[in-house]
Amino acid sequence: MSTANHVFAMPRMGSNNQTSNNSKMCSFQMPVHYPRYQKSDYEAMPEWKLDCLLKQYGLPVNGDVNQKRKFAMGAFLWPSQYE
Numbered sequence: 001m002s003t004a005n006h007v008f009a010m011p012r013m014g015s016n017n018q019t020s021n022n023s024k025m026c027s028f029q030m031p032v033h034y035p036r037y038q039k040s041d042y043e044a045m046p047e048w049k050l051d052c053l054l055k056q057y058g059l060p061v062n063g064d065v066n067q068k069r070k071f072a073m074g075a076f077l078w079p080s081q082y083e
Helices: 039-044 047-056 065-076
Strands: 007-013 025-030
Touching: 039 065, 047 065
Parallel strands: none
Antiparallel strands: 007 025
16 A cells, blocks of 8 residues: 555636636645644644644644644534544
């Protein structure tokens, strides 16, 4: 089994949801592993590490550290783990 990351390219969609011949492609890289942190890990995680984690998954890195923690927990924890 290969553990290489895969890069997926998707066409940018126009206002009418059709691609044109001159449309640019956007891409994202699928991370190899889903983060395996617990709620307590996110609560203690420094801001720089939250920024790296969110950027790795192509998620927004806006707001203060508490907003980033809340967003990361909502994105990566199951509802039963978040409570």
